[in-house]
Amino acid sequence: MPFIKIYHPPATLSSIVREFHVYHANWNKEENLPPPYITCLANTEQNLYFFPCDPIRLVIDEKKEIPVPVSAITGPKYKPVGLLYGTNHLMIKVAFHPTGTYRLLGIPMQQTVNAGLNATEFWGNDVRNILHELQKPISYDEMIATVIDFLEKKFDSKCRPEEPIDTIAVQMLDPVKQFTLEKWASMACLSLRQFERNFITRVGIPPKLFLRIVRFEYAMRIKNESTYKSWSDVALEAGYADSQHILKEFKEFADFPPSRFYLQPTPTSGSNDFPTG
Numbered sequence: 001m002p003f004i005k006i007y008h009p010p011a012t013l014s015s016i017v018r019e020f021h022v023y024h025a026n027w028n029k030e031e032n033l034p035p036p037y038i039t040c041l042a043n044t045e046q047n048l049y050f051f052p053c054d055p056i057r058l059v060i061d062e063k064k065e066i067p068v069p070v071s072a073i074t075g076p077k078y079k080p081v082g083l084l085y086g087t088n089h090l091m092i093k094v095a096f097h098p099t100g101t102y103r104l105l106g107i108p109m110q111q112t113v114n115a116g117l118n119a120t121e122f123w124g125n126d127v128r129n130i131l132h133e134l135q136k137p138i139s140y141d142e143m144i145a146t147v148i149d150f151l152e153k154k155f156d157s158k159c160r161p162e163e164p165i166d167t168i169a170v171q172m173l174d175p176v177k178q179f180t181l182e183k184w185a186s187m188a189c190l191s192l193r194q195f196e197r198n199f200i201t202r203v204g205i206p207p208k209l210f211l212r213i214v215r216f217e218y219a220m221r222i223k224n225e226s227t228y229k230s231w232s233d234v235a236l237e238a239g240y241a242d243s244q245h246i247l248k249e250f251k252e253f254a255d256f257p258p259s260r261f262y263l264q265p266t267p268t269s270g271s272n273d274f275p276t277g
Contacts, residue, residue, distance in 0.1 A: 002033070007144050012152050015162055016100030020147065021093040022140045028087050036085035040077065041220065042213050042253035044173065046101040046112070046203075047074045048094040048119060050147065052134035054086020058116070071119035071127045073101060075112025075204040078213060080254050092134065092143055094151065098169035098210075099202040103160045104151075109204035126150060164188045165198055172211060175218035178239060181207055215239055216253050219246055 002025035009017040027033055037059070049072045057065040059082035068083070102109050105122060120127045133146050165188040171177060172184060179187075184207065185195035199207045219238035223229065229237075235246040 001030070003140065005140060010148060010152075013148065013155060015166075016096055016103050016155065016159065017151070018095045018097050018100075020144050021091070021095065022143065023091045023093070024089070024140070025085070026088045036087065036089065038083050038085075039254075040081045040083060041216075042076075042078050042080065043217060044076045044098065044210060044213050045074070046076065046096040046098060046109075048072075048096070048101070049074065049116075050092040050131060050134055051090065052092070052131055053088045053090040056086060056089070057084045058082070059084050068116055069118040069120070070131060072116035073105070073112060073119050073122070074116045075101070075109050075114075076210070076213065077114050078205060078209060078253065079114055081114065090134075092147055094147060097166070098173065099166045102202040103162070103166065104154060104158060106158070106160060108201050110200060111204075113204040123154070165190065165195065165202065169199070169203060169210075172207070173214055175214055175238065212249070213253065216246075216249050219249075 002023060005022045007020040007022070009019065025033060025036075027036060051068070051070050051072075055070060056068045058068055059065050065084060096104075101112065107122075111117065130146060130150055134143050138146075168184055168188040171187075181195070182192055185192045188195055188198075190198065196207060199210070203210060205213075215238055219234050219240070222234050222237055223231070226234075230243075231246060232243040235241075235243045238246070240246045240249075
């Protein structure tokens with residue numbers, strides 16, 4: 001079976017990092033693994049990845065694949081992305097809070113949307129040194145410790161101070177809190193226009209789209225955890241007007257209809273052991 005473990009961040013990084021993931025699957029040594037391909041649906045994630053073993057590829061279509069950097073910085077997605085893993089796939093993932101990447105890098109996050117930036121362009125030899133350490137025969141716990149040490153040093157020297165909008169962006173991940181944009185802006189001590197402008201810079205996408213994806217992710221979790229529920233029930237519980245509304249969101253945020261949810265390899269469909277990408 002693939003190795004999967006989630007680590008909580010130390011207090012020093014908890015304001016920007018949500019959690020750390022290690023995922024390791026080796027098709028050369030293990031049997032009965034699903035095919036090394038996954039469709040990542042639209043999601044709100046901000047991640048830093050390290051791939052110390054085999055590289056992975058971004059699948060554009062049946063005839064086109066693009067290599068993914070061995071260390072990549074990714075932002076939220078509003079359209080699905082296909083990923084093809086190598087036969088020995090080791091992934092160390094840093095899952096940031098919605099504005100954590102911005103606070104660490106200070107770049108406009110629009111350039112991370114539906115894309116992966118090469119981390120060596122920002123941290124150069126430091127990233128190469130980490131990858132070298134991760135390729136050594138060390139434990140998974142030691143791998144995470146190596147990444148934490150790297151991030152703590154960057155946090156101390158570069159991280160921007162936390163502002164109200166940063167904590168509000170985290171609260172917006174809660175699908176139960178269905179406030180208006182005006183309310184969220186007021187809670188962030190900003191006008192609506194200031195809030196929208198600052199949110200796009202710090203997160204990468206407009207707050208309205210962000211909230212739509214949050215609700216879409218919530219609906220996928222409901223269906224995965226309660227497979228007996230109809231899509232009409234899921235739509236109602238997730239706050240959609242009706243099942244046609246959730247179907248419309250599927251057409252935009254996935255590349256297959258709801259009827260194929262359990263047939264299509266995705267991180268949320270329950271059809272395989274792959275984590276989100």
